[in-house]
Amino acid sequence: MKKRIKEYLVFFIFIAFVGISFLINLNLGQKMGKNFYIFAKDMVLILPPAFILIGLFDVWVSRETIEKSFGNKSGLMKYIYAIGLAATTVGGTFVAFPVANALYHKGAEYDSIVTYVTAASLFMIPMSIMEASILGIKFTALRLGLSIPLIIISANILKYVFNKENYSLPKVE
Amino acid sequence: MKYLYIVAAIALIISFIKDKNKTFKGIKKGLLKFKKILPKYLMLLVIISIVLLLSEDFIIKYLSKGNILIGTISSVIIGSITMMPGFIAYPLSGVLLERGVSYIIIGGFVTSLMLVGVVTYPIEKEYFGKKATILRNIFGFIIAIGIAIGIGIFYGEVL
Numbered sequence: 247m248k249k250r251i252k253e254y255l256v257f258f259i260f261i262a263f264v265g266i267s268f269l270i271n272l273n274l275g276q277k278m279g280k281n282f283y284i285f286a287k288d289m290v291l292i293l294p295p296a297f298i299l300i301g302l303f304d305v306w307v308s309r310e311t312i313e314k315s316f317g318n319k320s321g322l323m324k325y326i327y328a329i330g331l332a333a334t335t336v337g338g339t340f341v342a343f344p345v346a347n348a349l350y351h352k353g354a355e356y357d358s359i360v361t362y363v364t365a366a367s368l369f370m371i372p373m374s375i376m377e378a379s380i381l382g383i384k385f386t387a388l389r390l391g392l393s394i395p396l397i398i399i400s401a402n403i404l405k406y407v408f409n410k411e412n413y414s415l416p417k418v419e
Numbered sequence: 420m421k422y423l424y425i426v427a428a429i430a431l432i433i434s435f436i437k438d439k440n441k442t443f444k445g446i447k448k449g450l451l452k453f454k455k456i457l458p459k460y461l462m463l464l465v466i467i468s469i470v471l472l473l474s475e476d477f478i479i480k481y482l483s484k485g486n487i488l489i490g491t492i493s494s495v496i497i498g499s500i501t502m503m504p505g506f507i508a509y510p511l512s513g514v515l516l517e518r519g520v521s522y523i524i525i526g527g528f529v530t531s532l533m534l535v536g537v538v539t540y541p542i543e544k545e546y547f548g549k550k551a552t553i554l555r556n557i558f559g560f561i562i563a564i565g566i567a568i569g570i571g572i573f574y575g576e577v578l
Contacts, residue, residue: 250458253458254458254461256462256465257458257461257462257465260465260468274472277472278468278469278472279468281467281468281469281471281472282464282465282467282468284504284507285464285467285468285504286464288420288504289460289464291420292420292423293453293460294450294453295423295424295426295427296423296427297449297450297452297453298427298431298445298446298449298450299426299427299430299449300448300449300452301444301445301446301447301448301449301450301451301452302430302431302434302442302445302446302449303445304445304448304449305441305442305444305445305448306434306441306445336420336422336423337423338533339536339539339543340460340539340542343539343542343543343545343546343547344452344456344546346546346547347546347547360555363555364534364555364559364562367533367534367536368530368533368534370505372505373505373509376505376506376509377505377509377512377529380509380510380512380513380516381509381512381513381516381522381525381529384573385522385525385526385570388526388569388570388573389526389529389530389566389570392565392566392569392570393530393562393566396562396565396566397562400558400561400562403558404551404554404555404558407554408551413548413550413551414548415546415547415548415551416545416546416547416548418452418455418456418545418546419451419452419455
């Protein structure tokens with residue numbers, strides 16, 4: 247119990263600081279509070295259903311399925327699966343990290359999950375539409391087109407390094 | 420976001436019809452994971468709220484001057500240490516563009532903003548371990564520079 251309270255301590259201090267700032271009209275704290283709200287609003291809505299889906303994934307999806315699509319036998323298809331999954335992951339990397347961890351423990355290879363996480367931060371569909379409308383379609387097309395080969399190359403380098411060192415990702419229960 | 424709820428609802432219904440107990444086990448597992456990581460997410464929100472104080476004005480002022488080389492490097496560094504949602508980042512990039520900032524600098528900023536997460540380190544570390552997190556972010560930094568240079572070449576700003 248004591249440990250749990252400690253984990254939330256910084257958060258409580260922050261909330262108290264923001265609360266007091268609003269009472270005494272301290273600009274700095276009010277700004278922080280507004281920034282907090284912008285992100286917290288989305289996270290509160292996205293994380294619970296996302297984690298329920300991860301839980302269901304854990305109990306239903308078999309190791310064989312994941313090995314077949316994200317493992318070594320999958321060949322080049324695994325990158326297409328990884329990028330496809332990334333493009334449809336709501337919440338970007340915040341959701342992609344736990345998903346990648348779950349995939350890994352079901353037999354996904356390093357290059358698949360690194361491709362997935364990296365692509366999840368770069369390929370958010372609603373964001374890309376907004377980007378294209380402000381910076382132009384050429385810019386968005388270039389950014390996405392250039393990133394695919396770079397992501398896959400770096401994912402393979404990382405895979406090589408991790409496998410060589412027998413690295414394994416932490417198991418999160 | 421709506422679609423996440425629809426997918427979750429459909430998955431729950433199908434799962435429930437197929438096997439009630441397994442469904443409860445799945446929900447419990449998911450929520451347990453969520454409970455465990457929640458303080459880290461809150462911590463992250465606190466850090467982001469403070470980092471975002473590095474205001475838009477500062478970024479506009481800083482990236483609007485100087486030459487292309489220094490501008491690109493600083494845009495990638497600023498993008499790496501900050502974190503902001505797209506609906507703030509893109510209008511900000513629009514302002515930069517209007518002020519005549521090159522595409523290569525905007526590309527470096529936008530890409531590293533998404534790709535390199537200095538502030539998301541506490542979360543990523545939980546799921547990837549320290550070493551993988553650090554390496555992945557270093558590669559993210561390199562990729563961001565690569566993408567920026569590529570954009571610069573296509574817009575005829577370098578070479």
